Amino acid sequence: MTADPVRDGGEPASPPPMDAVATLTAAADLQGTALAILEREEASIRRVIGRYVHNPHAVDDLYQEVCLKAIRRLGSVREPDAVRGWIYQLARNASIDFLRRRAAAPDRDHEAVAEELPAHGEHAREPGDQVLSRERIDAIHRALADLPASQREAIRLRIEDGLDHEGIAARLGISRQAVEVRLCRGRAALKSMLDRILGGDL
Amino acid sequence: MTCGEAEPLLPLVADGVLDPDGDPALFAHLARCQSCQESLARHDLVTLALERAPRPAPRTIRIPWPVAVAAAASLVLGVGAWLWPGADAAAAQPTGPVVHRLPGAEGEAPLYLIEGEQGGVVVDPSAIDGGSEAGAAGAVPVNLRRR
Numbered sequence: 001m002t003a004d005p006v007r008d009g010g011e012p013a014s015p016p017p018m019d020a021v022a023t024l025t026a027a028a029d030l031q032g033t034a035l036a037i038l039e040r041e042e043a044s045i046r047r048v049i050g051r052y053v054h055n056p057h058a059v060d061d062l063y064q065e066v067c068l069k070a071i072r073r074l075g076s077v078r079e080p081d082a083v084r085g086w087i088y089q090l091a092r093n094a095s096i097d098f099l100r101r102r103a104a105a106p107d108r109d110h111e112a113v114a115e116e117l118p119a120h121g122e123h124a125r126e127p128g129d130q131v132l133s134r135e136r137i138d139a140i141h142r143a144l145a146d147l148p149a150s151q152r153e154a155i156r157l158r159i160e161d162g163l164d165h166e167g168i169a170a171r172l173g174i175s176r177q178a179v180e181v182r183l184c185r186g187r188a189a190l191k192s193m194l195d196r197i198l199g200g201d202l
Numbered sequence: 203m204t205c206g207e208a209e210p211l212l213p214l215v216a217d218g219v220l221d222p223d224g225d226p227a228l229f230a231h232l233a234r235c236q237s238c239q240e241s242l243a244r245h246d247l248v249t250l251a252l253e254r255a256p257r258p259a260p261r262t263i264r265i266p267w268p269v270a271v272a273a274a275a276s277l278v279l280g281v282g283a284w285l286w287p288g289a290d291a292a293a294a295q296p297t298g299p300v301v302h303r304l305p306g307a308e309g310e311a312p313l314y315l316i317e318g319e320q321g322g323v324v325v326d327p328s329a330i331d332g333g334s335e336a337g338a339a340g341a342v343p344v345n346l347r348r349r
């Protein structure tokens with residue numbers, strides 16, 4: 001068995017200059033990768049945002065926001081596939097945050113959020129169609145009320161009370177796994193109901 | 203990863219417990235798959251909808267016809283004449299819609315019954331929002347056909 005020269009050297013060696021160069025090169029490659037992906041994937045990033053936000057100006061703003069965040073936070077992502085997944089999540093989160101801000105803005109008509117949401121199904125091209133209209137919000141609340149009590153309770157504790165899965169488990173005296181099963185089943189049922197409302201065609 | 207493998211995980215993504223660091227393969231799939239993107243967007247819409255309070259359910263009002271007639275007659279037939287100057291409260295066959303004020307439930311505001319040729323609508327003024335369309339939720343059509 002050969003001795004490990006680093007381990008057996010007795011003292012921590014400073015990184016050889018080549019490593020520093022390699023690190024910088026890797027960082028530059030990573031940045032290049034992300035920039036190249038941003039450039040190449042502009043249409044698909046905008047499409048992701050467009051699944052949540054309808055207003056073209058808001059889509060522009062959110063696309064810019066996603067690009068800036070992607071360029072600033074490159075450190076943790078390693079390979080192109082992962083970069084794509086990570087940029088997808090940035091676009092999704094930025095869109096959801098935008099809708100939450102709109103819903104919370106006190107000086108706006110409370111229906112404004114609904115206007116931002118894209119339409120689906122056969123009436124998708126009709127201007128003014130609202131995916132998350134007041135009626136649909138109410139329908140989703142009614143569907144929640146119709147869920148089995150165990151699922152409904154878990155979803156309320158998660159979404160309305162903001163408890164995490166551990167917190168819900170402690171509150172209900174069940175395992176974390178059981179909480180996740182209830183949340184997943186309940187969410188799947190509510191999403192199916194929304195599919196039916198929206199006509200189901202993707 | 204296939205769509206079939208991704209789909210059951212989407213509720214957990216919507217729930218915020220799966221992210222690209224936790225499941226890079228799932229997010230690599232999501233970044234490329236239109237169908238799963240749409241599916242996750244709908245899960246997210248459900249979350250956004252549940253984060254917002256529902257409208258208070260309009261009061262379901264069932265008024266047995268004799269009760270409504272008695273209430274309207276004994277209470278404020280004059281309101282009809284006041285709101286509809288053409289309608290003579292004393293006339294046996296009113297020609298236009300007639301508004302009757304009905305007693306609300308215990309501790310609640312009164313309701314108005316607007317009676318027309320074809321039927322009637324019970325209006326809950328507390329549910330009417332500045333005359334906007336949304337306020338129409340406060341109006342509950344009732345069948346006034348007499349037996």
Ligand SMILES: [Zn+2]
Binds near residue numbers: 236
């Ligand atoms: Zn898929």
